[in-house]
Amino acid sequence: MDDHKIRVATWFESLRDSICKAFEALEDSHRGALADRPPGRFEKTRWQREDADGGDGGGGEMSIMRGRVFEKVGVNISTVYGRFKEPFNKQIPGAELDPHFWASGISLVAHMQSPLVPAVHMNTRMIVTTKAWFGGGADMTPTFPREDDTKAFHAAFKAACDAHDPGYYPRFRKWCDEYFFLPHRGEARGIGGIFFDYLDSGDWEEDFAFIRDVGRAFLDVYPRIVRRHMDKPWSAEEREALLQKRGRYVEFNLLYDRGTKFGLMTGGNTEAILMSLPPEAKWP
Numbered sequence: 001m002d003d004h005k006i007r008v009a010t011w012f013e014s015l016r017d018s019i020c021k022a023f024e025a026l027e028d029s030h031r032g033a034l035a036d037r038p039p040g041r042f043e044k045t046r047w048q049r050e051d052a053d054g055g056d057g058g059g060g061e062m063s064i065m066r067g068r069v070f071e072k073v074g075v076n077i078s079t080v081y082g083r084f085k086e087p088f089n090k091q092i093p094g095a096e097l098d099p100h101f102w103a104s105g106i107s108l109v110a111h112m113q114s115p116l117v118p119a120v121h122m123n124t125r126m127i128v129t130t131k132a133w134f135g136g137g138a139d140m141t142p143t144f145p146r147e148d149d150t151k152a153f154h155a156a157f158k159a160a161c162d163a164h165d166p167g168y169y170p171r172f173r174k175w176c177d178e179y180f181f182l183p184h185r186g187e188a189r190g191i192g193g194i195f196f197d198y199l200d201s202g203d204w205e206e207d208f209a210f211i212r213d214v215g216r217a218f219l220d221v222y223p224r225i226v227r228r229h230m231d232k233p234w235s236a237e238e239r240e241a242l243l244q245k246r247g248r249y250v251e252f253n254l255l256y257d258r259g260t261k262f263g264l265m266t267g268g269n270t271e272a273i274l275m276s277l278p279p280e281a282k283w284p
Contacts, residue, residue, distance in 0.1 A: 004204060005102060008126045009079045011208075012106040015215045016077050019108065020063055022223045023075075027067045032231035034113055040067015042075070047269040051082030058082070062272045066279070069117070069230050073110040074275035079103070080266060088265045093198065094129030102128040103266070105136070106215070107259065109276040110222075111249075115242035116229040118142035118149060118190070119249065121276070122218045123259065124211050132204075134211050135197035137172065138218050139180050140225075141190030141249060143242045149225050150191045156221035157194045160213040164206065172196045182252055189252050246281035253277060 020042045027039035042065040051057035060078025067073075081102040084092060089099035105125025112119060124136030140153050154173070161168035176195035181188050194214070201207050253260055253276050263273035 009104045034068040037068045040065045071113045072279045094131035111278040115143045115238040134199040137195035139193035143245045156217040160217040164210045243282040246278040
């Protein structure tokens with residue numbers, strides 16, 4: 001298992017580097033509103049975690065950029081370990097009797113300057129207790145949905161899924177639609193994508209290959225969607241609509257998001273956990 005852990009953590013770091021490079025390239029090539037500002041660059045901050053027993057609990061690195069295309073984007077990686085506190089261990093498969101765990105992952109949320117460019121979320125992770133599994137997904141939240149963007153986003157992840165199991169995409173798309181839903185509003189957070197958890201097919205190499213393909217699919221499709229719209233002009237009314245859409249995003253992440261709860265319950269870095277929140281939002 002140690003070799004598996006090293007390979008997974010190394011992949012997440014490599015994917016982080018590739019995404020940050022692609023996003024900085026978008027900042028460099030921007031020619032629309034706010035183009036008179038300097039292009040954004042990621043600032044990295046490392047953090048360390050203390051385990052429940054007071055020992056080394058791992059840590060991670062936040063990469064945050066505020067720019068002229070990306071109002072705020074975070075691409076965070078972490079590898080944490082130790083033991084779950086009670087009663088949280090009873091909520092995690094394989095930790096009921098032995099609360100020790102190891103978890104590594106990448107988590108990304110981008111909030112855009114332009115209301116014409118969709119916000120996006122992506123994360124993949126591996127968790128080990130007495131069991132081991134992968135989880136993650138990606139979903140997109142446009143203020144003004146466009147059919148061509150929606151089709152491109154879903155097509156990228158369908159291709160990644162189909163390369164491994166033709167049953168993945170319909171199952172993970174449905175899971176995403178059900179998960180990223182605000183019950184108190186009776187509405188979806190965005191246009192969906194894929195979401196999955198507890199992925200353990202019995203073939204670790206195959207599951208890890210799928211996780212890598214999910215990351216590559218995101219790296220391919222999302223920058224293409226950003227380039228389509230980032231130079232287009234927008235109005236004050238469209239910007240207002242964006243800020244109110246972000247309010248829905250905040251509601252979901254604080255009320256329902258399992259990743260937020262997992263990070264807080266395992267003693268993760270609070271700023272890294274709440275990185276998903278936008279710099280500005282409004283409610284009617």
